[in-house]
Each structure stands twice: as structure tokens, then as C-alpha cells.
Amino acid sequence: xxxRHMGKxxxxxxxxxxxxLLGDDQEALSIxxxxxxxxxxxxxxxxxxxxxxxxxxxxxESEATEA
Amino acid sequence: MxxxxxxxxxxxxxxxRSQRIFEFPDGxxxxxxxxxxxxxxxxxxxxxxxYGFDFNTAMNLYQRESLINVECERAEVQLTLEVPGDGxxxxxxxxxxxxxxxxxxxxxxxxQGDVVNGSVEVEAIIEELLGLDFQEFxxxxxxxYVLVHMLAYGRQASRSRALDILLGxxxxxxxxxxxxxxxxxxxxxxxxxxxxxxxxxxSETEENYxxxxxxxxxxxxxxxxxxxxxxxxxxxxxxxxxxVRNYLDLSRKIEDxxxxxxxxxxxxxxSPSELDPYRIMEEVEYVKRxxxxxxxxxxxxxxxxxxxxxxxxxxxxxxxxxxxxxxxLDDAWRRYDRVWEAFQSSVNELEQRRGELRGLEKLLVxxxxxISEYEEAEERLQELEAKYGTQEKLEKxxxxxxxxxxxxxxxxxxxxxxxxxxxxxxxSALRRTSVTCPVCGSQIDSSIIDELRSExxxxxxxxxxxxxxxxxxxxxxxxxRALLEDIRGLKVTLVSREPDYxxxxxFIQRKEDLEEExxxxxxxxxxxxxxxxxxxxVLTSLDEKIGDLKRKLNEYSLSLEILKTEKEIAELEEQxxxxxxxxxxxxxxKEEEKQATDALxxxxxxxxxxxxxxxxxxxxxxxxxxxxxxxxISNLENLYVKLEKVxxxxxxxxxxxxxxxxxxxxxxxxxxxxxxxxxxxxxxxxLEIIEKxxxxxxxxxxxxxxxxxxxxxxxxxxxxxxxxxxxxxxxxVLLAIYSQTRHKAGFIMLDEPLPNVDDxxxxxxxxxxxxxxxxxxxxxxxxxEELTTKVSGINIIRLR
Numbered sequence: 001x002x003x004r005h006m007g008k009x010x011x012x013x014x015x016x017x018x019x020x021l022l023g024d025d026q027e028a029l030s031i032x033x034x035x036x037x038x039x040x041x042x043x044x045x046x047x048x049x050x051x052x053x054x055x056x057x058x059x060x061e062s063e064a065t066e067a
Numbered sequence: 068m069x070x071x072x073x074x075x076x077x078x079x080x081x082x083x084r085s086q087r088i089f090e091f092p093d094g095x096x097x098x099x100x101x102x103x104x105x106x107x108x109x110x111x112x113x114x115x116x117x118y119g120f121d122f123n124t125a126m127n128l129y130q131r132e133s134l135i136n137v138e139c140e141r142a143e144v145q146l147t148l149e150v151p152g153d154g155x156x157x158x159x160x161x162x163x164x165x166x167x168x169x170x171x172x173x174x175x176x177x178x179q180g181d182v183v184n185g186s187v188e189v190e191a192i193i194e195e196l197l198g199l200d201f202q203e204f205x206x207x208x209x210x211x212y213v214l215v216h217m218l219a220y221g222r223q224a225s226r227s228r229a230l231d232i233l234l235g236x237x238x239x240x241x242x243x244x245x246x247x248x249x250x251x252x253x254x255x256x257x258x259x260x261x262x263x264x265x266x267x268x269x270s271e272t273e274e275n276y277x278x279x280x281x282x283x284x285x286x287x288x289x290x291x292x293x294x295x296x297x298x299x300x301x302x303x304x305x306x307x308x309x310x311v312r313n314y315l316d317l318s319r320k321i322e323d324x325x326x327x328x329x330x331x332x333x334x335x336x337x338s339p340s341e342l343d344p345y346r347i348m349e350e351v352e353y354v355k356r357x358x359x360x361x362x363x364x365x366x367x368x369x370x371x372x373x374x375x376x377x378x379x380x381x382x383x384x385x386x387x388x389x390x391x392x393x394x395x396l397d398d399a400w401r402r403y404d405r406v407w408e409a410f411q412s413s414v415n416e417l418e419q420r421r422g423e424l425r426g427l428e429k430l431l432v433x434x435x436x437x438i439s440e441y442e443e444a445e446e447r448l449q450e451l452e453a454k455y456g457t458q459e460k461l462e463k464x465x466x467x468x469x470x471x472x473x474x475x476x477x478x479x480x481x482x483x484x485x486x487x488x489x490x491x492x493x494x495s496a497l498r499r500t501s502v503t504c505p506v507c508g509s510q511i512d513s514s515i516i517d518e519l520r521s522e523x524x525x526x527x528x529x530x531x532x533x534x535x536x537x538x539x540x541x542x543x544x545x546x547x548r549a550l551l552e553d554i555r556g557l558k559v560t561l562v563s564r565e566p567d568y569x570x571x572x573x574f575i576q577r578k579e580d581l582e583e584e585x586x587x588x589x590x591x592x593x594x595x596x597x598x599x600x601x602x603x604x605v606l607t608s609l610d611e612k613i614g615d616l617k618r619k620l621n622e623y624s625l626s627l628e629i630l631k632t633e634k635e636i637a638e639l640e641e642q643x644x645x646x647x648x649x650x651x652x653x654x655x656x657k658e659e660e661k662q663a664t665d666a667l668x669x670x671x672x673x674x675x676x677x678x679x680x681x682x683x684x685x686x687x688x689x690x691x692x693x694x695x696x697x698x699x700i701s702n703l704e705n706l707y708v709k710l711e712k713v714x715x716x717x718x719x720x721x722x723x724x725x726x727x728x729x730x731x732x733x734x735x736x737x738x739x740x741x742x743x744x745x746x747x748x749x750x751x752x753x754l755e756i757i758e759k760x761x762x763x764x765x766x767x768x769x770x771x772x773x774x775x776x777x778x779x780x781x782x783x784x785x786x787x788x789x790x791x792x793x794x795x796x797x798x799x800v801l802l803a804i805y806s807q808t809r810h811k812a813g814f815i816m817l818d819e820p821l822p823n824v825d826d827x828x829x830x831x832x833x834x835x836x837x838x839x840x841x842x843x844x845x846x847x848x849x850x851x852e853e854l855t856t857k858v859s860g861i862n863i864i865r866l867r
Binding site for chain 1: 118125194199200201202203206235238241242244245246247248251254386559594703705706709710712713716717719720723808809
């Protein structure tokens with residue numbers, strides 16, 4: 001059993017804000033949403049891991065496609 | 068409709084060692100008890116029943132296992148919620164640590180009687196019922212004393228942190244701060260350095276490529292020169308091929324002949340002087356003489372002597388002569404074998420005689436004891452007869468003494484009778500004066516007593532004499548009897564052993580005869596054996612001699628062959644000498660050809676190594692690597708830009724949410740205060756955001772201050788207000804946060820809020836506020852037990 005690191009209402013409001021503010025940049029939005037999801041599930045450590053994964057892949061295009 | 072708490076049942080949960088049940092009616096419920104009585108555990112149990120965590124375990128301040136009472140293996144909590152218009156929901160949750168592993172079981176029973184199991188399913192229903200997840204629940208409905216304390220009495224930073232938590236801003240800020248692109252920047256810098264290295268290598272390779280081209284032209288020229296030189300040498304070599312081939316043929320023949328001569332020499336074992344034909348002839352003559360002597364000793368027919376006489380030894384017929392002598396020697400051996408066979412028959416006869424002699428000796432040995440017994444008996448008999456006389460004489464003496472003994476015994480008997488009679492008469496006469504003799508009738512009186520006594524004395528003397536004679540007779544008879552028994556026994560022995568004695572004497576005679584014969588035969592055989600053995604030795608010696616002669620003759624032939632071969636070698640060497648200059652020139656040219664070929668191979672190898680395609684390929688590989696790396700850097704730079712963009716966007720969201728939440732919160736606080744505290748001393752309360760730049764390049768840190776407008780001015784929250792006013796403000800803030808969050812919870816839980824202020828004011832304010840704000844249930848914990856007597860209209864849960 002794991003604890004969420006952010007309330008659902010707050011997560012939802014941030015998700016909506018991100019979609020609104022990054023709507024013209026789908027790559028950045030995809031990264032932002034994946035990072036938010038990892039934060040909610042694993043906290044700051046999850047975000048650091050996600051950034052490491054993106055770095056490892058080294059290809060933002062393919063990561064965006066996967067997302 | 069908002070959900071309300073109705074009943075809580077705990078067993079072995081935190082401070083509760085046994086089962087406890089708590090009821091929660093509408094209105095304000097105060098949980099009263101001293102430190103450690105379990106006030107906070109009740110709020111913790113409600114959090115756990117609903118979400119599986121309490122504030123402390125969710126923040127990782129404690130492990131979930133610590134929720135089980137230290138004296139128990141299993142903790143159980145059951146909470147009943149009422150949703151007006153729907154019914155009662157019952158949620159039960161337990162933790163079990165038996166078996167070394169922590170296990171959780173959870174169920175939820177609906178008003179319709181359905182039972183849902185599993186933490187995910189139950190949590191989903193709870194979130195639906197309350198409209199809150201755990202994070203939202205602990206920052207708006209179930210407020211711990213730490214947060215409230217930080218809000219009321221903390222410094223600016225602590226108060227700001229508490230407000231951030233309560234408003235949910237802290238999660239957004241933590242999310243923002245975790246979006247750190249430094250690592251990508253570092254990676255990009257590293258890749259840029261690698262790219263620089265690769266570009267440098269590419270440039271160096273290009274320069275190298277140019278040098279390779281120059282060197283290749285030089286080598287091509289050198290290769291052409293070497294090929295021309297090789298062609299010249301090979302032309303000259305072709306002209307010399309014929310004489311060199313002849314030279315090599317001659318050399319091979321010379322070598323073959325030398326090898327042949329050496330092999331022949333190896334076969335010759337005798338010295339040259341031993342192979343002299345005249346010396347060999349002398350040795351043949353010697354063999355001839357010896358053979359003649361042997362023929363004489365073996366007494367062969369005259370034909371052999373004649374054949375031997377005809378043999379004429381010369382250097383021309385040595386092989387034939389030796390062959391003839393060898394044949395004669397074979398005949399001599401055959402003759403010798405026959406003679407030796409006859410000799411062996413004589414030896415066998417002699418051996419038979421020896422066998423007979425051994426048989427006789429064995430019989431004689433067997434008869435020895437009988438003969439010894441016989442001779443001893445004979446000797447003993449002679450001794451006895453010499454000493455005691457013959458058997459006849461001893462038997463006569465025995466009979467005579469036997470007769471004397473009978474006579475003496477008879478006389479002794481008579482004398483003893485007379486002696487007894489006279490003794491009797493004398494004794495009677497002495498007793499009765501006179502007595503008549505019963506034999507003769509004469510009268511005997513005492514006057515003749517003396518006479519009788521004299522007679523009796525004489526008779527006694529005679530008795531003694533006869534007794535002595537009888538003893539001597541008996542002794543002698545005993546001696547004679549023994550002697551006669553000995554003599555008779557000895558004679559019986561002699562008679563019984565006499566046949567064996569006679570046989571023994573015959574065997575002795577035969578033995579002596581055989582020994583004589585054997586001695587004579589042995590002398591003869593020994594002489595013959597010596598003679599035959601000497602003949603055999605001579606024949607053997609002649610065998611060896613003839614064998615040696617044959618070898619010498621063979622080696623003599625080989626030595627002639629060697630001389631012939633050496634002559635051929637000398638002739639071949641003479642021919643070869645004429646071809647020597649051609650061969651020397653050919654060898655020199657061959658060496659030059661080798662050197663030129665080696666140089667050409669080296670040039671070709673270097674040319675091969677300098678193949679341009681290799682360098683070109685390397686340049687292409689470097690180019691591809693540079694291109695790949697540039698692409699990667701571009702991608703990572705793009706990622707960095709995107710991440711920066713995301714970070715800035717989250718920052719915008721953070722600022723916007725904070726601003727909006729604070730604006731809404733300010734409105735709500737003032738509504739609450741105006742409703743429950745219509746005093747002019749607090750006209751309005753205002754939360755203000757203050758941003759401070761602490762680090763260059765970093766976003767500003769946000770702080771909050773609470774300002775209060777009174778009739779006389781605007782002051783900081785903690786500068787002017789009394790404790791009671793502060794309580795009103797803080798509780799207003801908390802309830803504003805509660806009401807600002809969208810949810811369906813009809814209760815608020817405050818764990819020892821503002822412990823330092825007057826509880827009566829606090830409770831009165833909360834009661835009024837709950838009613839005005841339509842909060843069906845307020846649950847407050849406190850240590851102030853006296854409240855139960857001072858405040859009316861509230862529900863009390865008393866703990867000890």
C-alpha cells in the first residue's frame with residue numbers, strides 16, 4: 001500500500017492548468033504530465049527517476065511518441 | 068448530503084490495549100483526557116479506518132506496524148459513517164503482524180448489506196463518500212496540533228510552511244523543485260566535450276589521409292623498380308640453369324657415392340692388416356691341419372683324408388676352399404655326434420650300475436639293525452661259553468647240584484626229626500626222672516641227660532652245616548639257571564637271524580663287486596669324455612674360425628668395393644670442379660633475387676596497409692559518430708529546453724494557485740469573522756504573500772503574513788491581538804480552509820488546537836461557528852478536564 005504525494009483534486013487542477021498552458025507544445029505537455037504522474041505516485045524521487053529515463057533515452061521525439 | 072461519524076470501535080490499536088467503543092453524536096464532541104490517555108489515538112484510528120494510514124505513518128514518521136499495540140499481534144478498528152438519506156456504512160480494517168509479516172485486511176459494508184473487500188476498492192468508496200483523498204483529508208478535515216501550533220505561534224517561515232501544507236501549495240512547490248534540469252545540462256556538457264574530441268580526431272585523420280597518399284606514390288615507384296630488377300636477375304638465372312643442373316647432379320652423385328662408401332666402411336669390423344689375403348691363407352692352412360687331427364681322433368674313413376689332401380690353398384680360390392673346409396667340418400661334427408652318442412650309451416650303463424649299487428646300499432642299511440643284533444648275540448655267547456663253559460657242561464653241573472640239594476635236604480630233615488625227639492626225651496626225663504623212647508623203647512633217665520645234651524649239640528651243629536650247604540646249592544642253581552636261559556636265548560636269536568645274516572653277507576659281496584666294476588668304467592669314461600670334449604672344443608674353435616674367415620673374406624670384398632667407389636668419387640669431383648664458377652654466380656644471383664623479392668613484399672605490405680579505403684572508412688565512421696553525437700546533444704538540449712519550459716509552467720501554476728487560494732481564503736476568513744465575531748476590534752483579516760529572493764537565479768521563496776485591520780490601523784497578526792482574538796483568527800483560518808475545500812465530509816477533527824488559550828472561548832467559538840457554517844460535527848481533543856463542568860451543550864468523551 002502506497003501513499004499518494006498529492007491530493008487528487010490538486011493533481012487534477014494542476015493537470016488542467018498544464019494542458020491549458022502547454023497546449024501549443026505537445027512534447028513539453030507530454031513530459032509535464034508524465035512527470036506529474038510520477039510525482040503523485042513516488043514523490044520527488046519518482047520525478048528524478050523519470051528525468052534520468054528521459055536522459056537515458058536521449059531522444060525526446062521517441063519518448064513523446066511513447067507517451 | 069454530508070457524511071457524519073457515528074461510532075468507532077478499536078481493539079489493540081496504538082494506546083488501546085483492549086476493545087473500546089466511542090459514539091459521535093451531532094454537535095461539538097470534546098475528547099478529554101491526560102497525556103497518553105489516547106485522545107490522538109481516536110483521531111488516528113478514524114484516519115486509519117478510512118484510508119489505512121494516519122498522519123504520522125503517511126509522513127514516514129512511524130512505521131505502520133507501530134499502529135498495533137505493543138502487547139498485541141493484531142489491531143482492529145471499525146468505523147460507522149452515516150450518510151443522511153443513504154444509511155450507515157461500516158468500514159473495518161485490521162493489521163496483523165503474527166508470522167513475522169505485516170498483513171492488512173479491510174472491508175466495507177454498505178447500507179444495503181453488500182460487503183466490499185480489498186484496500187483499493189474500499190478506498191475508492193471512501194473517497195467517493197467523503198469527496199476527499201487522504202492528502203486532502205489530513206489538510207482540511209483532520210487537523211493535527213503541530214500544524215495549528217505552527218500557524219498560530221510559529222515564525223514567519225513556520226507559519227508559511229503550515230499554510231502551504233494546509234492549502235496544498237507545498238505539494239506543488241515540491242513538484243516544482245524536483246523538476247531540476249541540472250543533470251541534463253551536465254550530460255550535455257559532457258557530450259559536447261566528447262564531440263570536441265571526435266572533431267579533433269576527424270581533423271587529424273584527414274591530415275593523415277593526405278600523408279598516406281604521398282607515401283603511397285613513393286612506394287608505387289619503388290615497387291616498379293624492384294620488379295624490373297627482379298626480371299633482370301631471373302633472365303640471368305635462366306641462362307645458368309643448365310650448367311647448375313649438371314653441377315647439382317654431380318654433387319648429388321658424389322654425395323651418394325660417399326654415403327655408399329661410408330655404409331660399406333661401417334660394415335667392415337676387422338682392421339686392414341687382418342684382411343690381408345696372405346694372412347687369411349695362413350689361417351685356412353691352420354684350419355686344414357686342425358681338421359686333419361680331428362679326423363684322426365674321430366677315426367673317419369680314408370676318403371676324408373684324401374679329400375683334405377687334395378685341397379690346395381691360394382688367393383684365387385679362398386672362398387671355395389673355405390666353403391669346402393666348412394663342409395668337411397660339418398661332416399666331422401656329424402661323426403663326432405655319432406661317437407658321442409656311443410659314449411653316452413656307456414655313460415648310461417655306468418649310471419645303471421650306480422643305480423644298482425645305490426639299491427644294494429639301501430638294502431644293506433635296512434639290514435644293519437638285524438645284523439648288529441646277530442653279531443652281538445654271537446659275541447655274547449662266545450663270551451659266556453669262554454667264561455662259564457658250554458651249554459652241555461653247565462647243564463651237567465646243574466643236574467649234579469640239583470641232586471646234591473635233594474640229598475642235603477633229606478638229611479637235614481632227618482637230623483631235625485632226631486633233634487626234636489631227643490630234645491623232647493631230655494625235657495621229659497628232667498621232669499619225670501625217667502622216660503621210655505617211643506622209637507627204640509629204651510629207658511632214659513636223668514643220668515643220660517648230659518649225654519643227650521651233648522648229642523643234641525652235635526646234631527644242632529650238623530643241622531647248621533646242612534642248612535649252609537643247601538643255601539650254597541640253591542644259590543648256584545640260580546646262577547646256572549640264569550646262564551642257561553641267556554645261552555638258550557642267544558642261540559634262539561642266532562638261529563632266527565641266520566637267514567638275514569646270510570643275505571647280508573651276499574649283498575656285501577655284490578656291492579664290493581659292483582664298486583670295482585664302476586671304478587673301472589669311470590676311469591674309462593672319464594678318459595673318453597676328456598678326449599671327446601677336447602675334440603668338441605677344437606670343432607667349436609674351427610666353427611668360429613671358419614665363420615671369422617668367411618666374414619673376413621666378405622669384408623675383403625667390401626674393401627675392394629670401397630676402393631672402386633672412392634675412385635669414382637675422385638673422377639666426379641674433377642668434373643664438378645669445372646662447373647664451379649657457374650654455380651657460384653648462380654648462388655650470388657639467387658641471393659640478390661631473394662633480397663629483391665623481400666624488399667618487394669615489404670613494399671607491397673606497406674602499400675596494402677596504406678590502403679586509402681581504410682582511412683576513408685575511418686573518416687566515415689568518425690563522421691557518423693559526430694553526426695550521432697550532434698543529434699543526441701540536439702535531442703538533450705531540446706529535452707533541457709522542454710524541461711525548463713515545464714518547470715517555468717509549474718512555477719506559474721504554483722504562483723497562480725497560491726494567489727487564487729489566498730484571495731479565496733481571505734474572503735472566507737472575513738465572512739466567518741463577520742458572522743461569529745461582529746466586533747469593531749477586528750474589522751478584517753488579510754493573508755499577504757511576501758516573496759523573497761534568497762539565491763541568485765533561483766525563484767523567490769514565498770512567505771505569508773497575517774494582517775489585522777482594526778479601527779485604528781493595520782497590524783501584524785501577532786503584534787496587537789489578545790490571545791482570545793488570536794484564537795478567533797486562527798480558528799477562522801482553519802474553518803475557512805475546511806469550507807474552501809470541496810468535499811462531502813460533515814465533520815472536522817482538531818487535535819488539541821491552541822492549547823495555550825482559554826478553552827471556554829475556543830469551544831464557545833467553535834459551537835457558534837459549527838452552527839453558523841453548517842458543520843454537523845466538530846471533534847476536539849483537549850487535556851482540560853474542567854471543561855466538562857464549565858461548558859454545556861457539548862458531548863464529552865472522557866479518557867483516563
